[in-house]
Amino acid sequence: MGEAVSAQSGVAGPPPAAAALVELAAVRKHFGAVRALDGVSLAIRPGECLGLVGHNGAGKSTLVSLLNGGLEPTEGTIRFAGLEGPGAARRAGVRTVFQELSLCPNLTVAENLRIPDHDLAGPGWRRRARAAVRESLAQVFPGHRIDPDDTVADLTLAERQMAEIAIGFASGTIPARLVILDEPTSSLDAAIAEQLLAHIRRFCARGGAVIFISHLLGEVLSVASRIVVMRDGLITDERPAGAFTRQGLVAAMGHVGSVAVAAVRPGPQAASGEVTVETPEGIRARRGEVVGLAGLAGHGQAEALKRLYLGRVSGWQASRTPAAVFVAGDRVRDGLMPLWSVRRNLTLSRLVALARAGLVDRAAERSLAEDWRSRIGIRTADTADPILSLSGGNQQKVLFARALATDAPLVVMDDPMRGVDVGTKAEVHAMIRAEAGRGRTFLWYSTETEETCLCDRVFVFRNGRISAELTGAEITEERILEASFEMKEVRP
Amino acid sequence: MTLLSKPWIWAYLAAALTFVPTAMLSQGVGGAWELVLAALTFAAFSVLVGLGQMLVITMGPGNIDLSIPATMTLAGTLSLKYMDGAAGTGAAGLAVALAVGLACGAGNYLLIRLLRIPPIIATLAASFLYQSLAIWSNRGLRIKPPAWLADFATGAALGVPNVAVVAGLLAVLFWVLLERSVYGRWLSAIGQNQRAARLAGVPVDLVRMATYLISAVMAALCGFLLSCFSGGAALNMGAEYLLISIAVVVIGGSSIAGGNSNVPGIWGASLFLFLIVSMLNSYGLGAGVRLIMTGVIIIAIVAVASGSRRAS
CATH class of the missing domain: 3.40.50.300 (P-loop containing nucleotide triphosphate hydrolases)
Incomplete structure (x- = not known):
């Protein structure tokens, strides 16, 4: 060419x-x-x-x-x-x-x-x-x-x-x-x-x-x-x-897609939903809210999310509608099933709803995977291809689809946009907004301040504790940075 | 997917390779058929324990059930003692054996879960307990199984040994469980990445407990059938099944690293393990040479099979 x-x-x-x-x-x-x-x-x-x-x-x-x-x-x-x-x-x-x-x-x-x-x-x-x-x-x-x-x-x-x-x-x-x-x-x-x-x-x-x-x-x-x-x-x-x-x-x-999609801020309706999450650290979230966790990496955000998720989802039972789902950012450690196809990776969290008499309904599984492949734009010729044949960003999309394909009311995201390109980010942001509009709650830890600024409510972490809670117009890069650092260390 | 790319094909090729020279020594077609029947019968017992061990090994490194021999012995001993050779007690005897299996599996899992002992240690330690219970309750008695049970275990339906029919049906059931059921998916997910499986909503604790229970119940069933087959429970009857249960999983092409197992290989490997011993026997080799040859051939099969998997 x-x-x-x-x-x-x-x-x-x-x-x-x-x-x-x-x-x-x-x-x-x-x-x-x-x-x-x-x-x-x-x-x-x-x-x-x-x-x-x-x-x-x-x-x-x-x-x-x-x-x-x-x-x-x-x-x-x-x-x-x-x-x-x-x-x-x-x-x-x-x-x-x-x-x-x-x-x-x-x-x-x-x-x-x-x-x-x-x-x-x-x-x-x-x-x-x-x-x-x-x-x-x-x-x-x-x-x-x-x-x-x-x-x-x-x-x-x-x-x-x-x-x-x-x-x-x-x-x-x-x-x-x-x-x-x-x-x-x-x-x-x-x-x-x-x-x-x-x-x-x-x-x-x-x-x-x-x-x-x-x-x-x-x-x-x-x-x-x-x-x-x-x-x-x-x-x-x-x-x-x-x-x-x-x-x-x-x-x-x-x-x-245009990057501007991401800038859509929610209406005030989210602020009136019932409180669905309340943790000992002080994280609070309402139905339909997108709640961000910010602060410097390694200050307790990921641990707080994991505790919350593991506390809600038992290791002893699985249901058609899980109480919460998790989107991993560290794909290899927390997300991928390396031996499996794209399809099996995608449907893992929804298996109970896909099963009849304990057996996986493979036709339903295939159509669910095809549906999400086109909805979230996973670049693969066939969902039966191995997950490891995808590029990193596309693997991440599969993990998103795995979580969003369930009916869970709470979606916990541990820095999920690592290695995802600008266009896809905008699409996923729009998808998160749409799902929040349907009443799902999102808890979103991100190392990128730009993303955190898209949330309805932000908790800034410092040394394992929440140092600030910001809502609406208070959520700005300056305020987040200010709360991330000790006052004497404010960025030059 | 060609047949040669199946991980279990090597077990069947190896079984065929050992079958031909052994059958050539026997008297004509009749002798060869005798060999087939013997292979099916003895392989069936290996299949029963191998299927349970396979599920455990699918859960990944560190997961292994070393209590299989002791569970077999305890289940065989207690059920035969309960039936005491009386007629009409067969169903109850089977129930006793399976209950022993459930109890042993629960014991294993409690040690693993509550005391956080690695499965290899927990099941080994528990097996001393189960073996001691068997010795204590047996006290050197050799109780015969009820006549009809002995006849069933040694008999055949339409020319196929009954125990092989039982193991065949259970293999089909396990295939469905592993390849088609939600449980099988969860099991494979745990074997690939337990942490990721838990975060994806897989009920990891439930699946692990169920798997150790299933393995112990299969061992108990094998112990029950084997003691009926051999006319009584012996205290060392499970001994050789420890290595066999692991060997059939590995030779059958299941991944020792977990997450990727298959059922057909269990049958192929069980047939092969019987046939290789009978081949070396029928060529009149001494016990020492036989054991060395068995070891060398098993290593060769595993090396060839894993080499071809890496290449593909």
């Missing part, structure tokens, strides 16, 4: 004299009939921060796997600092921080450095790994509370993401020259994300290169020197970051 723009024409960035760290020439990657990448040419040079945007399933994750040597192209060539073939990516200093957090949970943070850095071996490697990780953590996230000897499984989601990022930037036997960050801020709150962006700028100024993938367009616009837009396996637009506006980017990604 002629639309694909060659990277060689990139206007911004360092002088063309600098040799490319990675160079893709007319690369195609097909999985059976699926054309994940359909002819992509791209070069990344030292000192660049390349922003990569596109909808779920546009081919971003496939491109990442090719760039770090995880996949071989079906056609075309990839050269890493002039080298080709297996291991070239590693020798060229390409590191990846994955969207699906990929640290080994049973190892310590420092031990995990050995996975990207194979040559870190011999006596005393743990000591060297510890020093490298400690230094990197201090550089990227000053003031962090992670010990390199902490076991990864004991860290919160945000801390795991921070550790993985620090490992990506850590010095090793082969220094990191190109760090690929796939949705690095999806579990981080605004302050920590800002630390990361500042570090990326420093890293690039020193001659490193970064590929920054995010659905948070504000972050991409603020950190990238050049932005590449992908759509249906092709690069459809590519400009210096300064040449894009937020609206321009959304238009370039080409989503039919």
